[in-house]
Structure formats: structure tokens, C-alpha cells
Amino acid sequence: MKDYLIKGIDELGRIRVYVASSTNLVENARITHNTSPTASAALGRTLTAGVMMGAMMKNEKDVLTLKISGGGPAGNIYVVSRNNGIIKGYIDNPQADVPSRADGKLDVGALVGNNGSITTIMDLGLREPYVGQSNIVSGEIAEDIANFYAVSEQQPSAVSLGVLVDKDISIKAAGGYIIQLLPGVSDQDIDKIEAKLASIEPVSAMIDKGMTPEEIVDSILGDFNMQILEKMDIEYKCDCSRERIEQVIISLGKQEIVDIIEEDGQAEIVCHFCDTKHQFNKKELK
Ligand SMILES: [Zn+2]
Numbered sequence: 001m002k003d004y005l006i007k008g009i010d011e012l013g014r015i016r017v018y019v020a021s022s023t024n025l026v027e028n029a030r031i032t033h034n035t036s037p038t039a040s041a042a043l044g045r046t047l048t049a050g051v052m053m054g055a056m057m058k059n060e061k062d063v064l065t066l067k068i069s070g071g072g073p074a075g076n077i078y079v080v081s082r083n084n085g086i087i088k089g090y091i092d093n094p095q096a097d098v099p100s101r102a103d104g105k106l107d108v109g110a111l112v113g114n115n116g117s118i119t120t121i122m123d124l125g126l127r128e129p130y131v132g133q134s135n136i137v138s139g140e141i142a143e144d145i146a147n148f149y150a151v152s153e154q155q156p157s158a159v160s161l162g163v164l165v166d167k168d169i170s171i172k173a174a175g176g177y178i179i180q181l182l183p184g185v186s187d188q189d190i191d192k193i194e195a196k197l198a199s200i201e202p203v204s205a206m207i208d209k210g211m212t213p214e215e216i217v218d219s220i221l222g223d224f225n226m227q228i229l230e231k232m233d234i235e236y237k238c239d240c241s242r243e244r245i246e247q248v249i250i251s252l253g254k255q256e257i258v259d260i261i262e263e264d265g266q267a268e269i270v271c272h273f274c275d276t277k278h279q280f281n282k283k284e285l286k
Pocket of ligand 1: 272
């Protein structure tokens with residue numbers, strides 16, 4: 001199934017939902033970074049959340065950086081997204097792995113760690129970026145993002161993220177959803193949604209069965225007459241370019257560049273997000 005996300009809202013405008021089907025996106029990230037199974041799940045969950053969070057921004061030029069820093073063997077996880085479904089990311093230690101849990105599930109919480117913070121930096125084209133932060137709760141990502149919305153944004157939300165890794169360590173299924181409860185939603189409706197969320201299967205199992213984002217919305221919020229506002233293709237893609245890397249080199253300053261020329265005679269800059277090696281010879285550095 002093609003990767004995409006949808007945004008929906010109920011007819012009274014009190015329940016907003018984002019659902020993403022992201023299997024190919026997460027597989028591309030896995031191939032790019034050569035991640036261990038648990039690292040694939042950790043990075044994949046973060047990318048799936050990030051692409052939905054990016055889609056919440058209003059303008060084309062807005063940039064969201066989401067950083068998960070849980071103090072575990074994974075190191076930090078970064079994802080950068082825009083509002084157009086394009087996302088990139090990386091994990092500090094892609095090869096780090098931990099034993100599975102007793103129930104056989106990948107132990108993402110142990111790999112990410114639960115002693116640290118989650119940070120979002122939104123560059124909305126204003127003088128200062130908007131920064132939000134909260135503590136990591138479990139390192140399982142979805143719970144951490146739900147807590148982030150509650151604590152940092154005062155936005156009650158239900159977040160579910162899932163990545164199924166196949167026996168050959170490729171990505172079998174990935175996806176997620178974020179449900180936001182807006183002002184005016186009744187306690188009765190909240191109870192109804194909570195009861196539903198407690199009874200449905202994990203989102204990765206729904207994607208694996210071939211359910212579309214629309215069908216997932218229907219299975220959770222079918223009682224609320226949801227309207228789909230937008231449908232968007234999503235993709236793992238790095239936007240680095242030689243020109244952009246040139247700007248990075250220029251920003252080092254003249255002395256630093258002179259030092260590089262004298263010491264190495266050339267420069268190689270490796271992009272964290274796509275592993276592309278950008279090379280600059282002496283003449284170009286000059
Ligand atoms: Zn790149």
C-alpha cells in the first residue's frame with residue numbers, strides 16, 4: 001500500500017485526527033541508516049509521529065524538528081519534517097539493540113531510555129523558533145508524545161505508533177494516529193473514545209492487515225461522523241544539496257576554512273540524514 005496520511009475532524013469540530021500509513025517511509029529510513037530491528041522501530045515510530053506533527057503546521061516553509069533524548073543505548077533520535085509529508089531523520093546509534101521483551105515485542109523503551117526529554121523546535125519564519133519540551137515518560141515514543149502534548153501544549157491527545165519488523169529485518173508494517181480532543185468535547189465522548197481505544201488492536205496490526213487510514217479512522221471514531229479534510233502522500237527524503245552544504249562550510253568562517261585547506265587539502269561532509277558524502281577540493285574551498 002502507498003504511504004499517505006489523512007487529517008479529519010468530526011462534524012462538531014471537537015475531535016481532530018491524523019492517521020499515517022508509513023511502511024515504505026520507515027523501510028527507506030531503515031535502508032538508509034542500516035538500523036537494528038529495535039532501532040528501526042524507535043526511529044520509525046518517531047518518523048511516523050513527526051510526519052503527522054509536521055502536517056499540523058500551516059505554511060510550506062515551516063520546519064519542525066523533533067528530538068527524542070531518553071538516555072538509552074539508542075542515543076538521540078532526530079526527525080525534521082515540513083507540512084508537505086516530506087520527512088528525514090536519524091538515530092545516533094543505528095546498530096544499538098536490546099533483547100526483546102518477555103512478550104516477544106521489541107523493547108523500544110529500553111533502547112530509547114526513560115531518563116531525558118522530548119523537544120520540538122518549530123521554525124515558523126519568525127525571529128525566534130517556537131520550542132516545546134517535556135520529560136520522557138517511557139521511551140516508547142507514543143506515550144512520550146502524548147505526554148508532551150498534555151504538558152507542553154495543554155492539548156489532550158491520544159497517540160499510537162507502531163512498527164512491525166519482519167523476520168528478514170525489513171519493515172512489514174508501520175503507521176500511527178494522533179487524536180486531539182478540542183475544547184467543547186464532552187466527558188461522555190471522551191469515555192467513548194477511551195473505551196474504543198482500549199478495545200482495538202495495535203495500529204501496526206491494522207496496517208499489516210491492509211487497512212487504509214480512512215478505515216482506521218472509521219474503526220476508532222466511526223460514531224462521530226468524521227470528515228476527511230486532507231489526504232497527503234508522505235515520503236522519507238533528504239533535501240540536502242551541494243549548495244546547502246556550501247553554505248555550511250562558508251558559515252565556518254575564513255580561518256577555519258584556511259585550516260582545513262592546510263591540514264587536509266580537502267573537505268568531506270557526510271549528511272546525517274541520507275549518508276551522502278559531499279566532497280570539496282582545495283580549489284573549491286578556496
Ligand atoms: Zn542528506
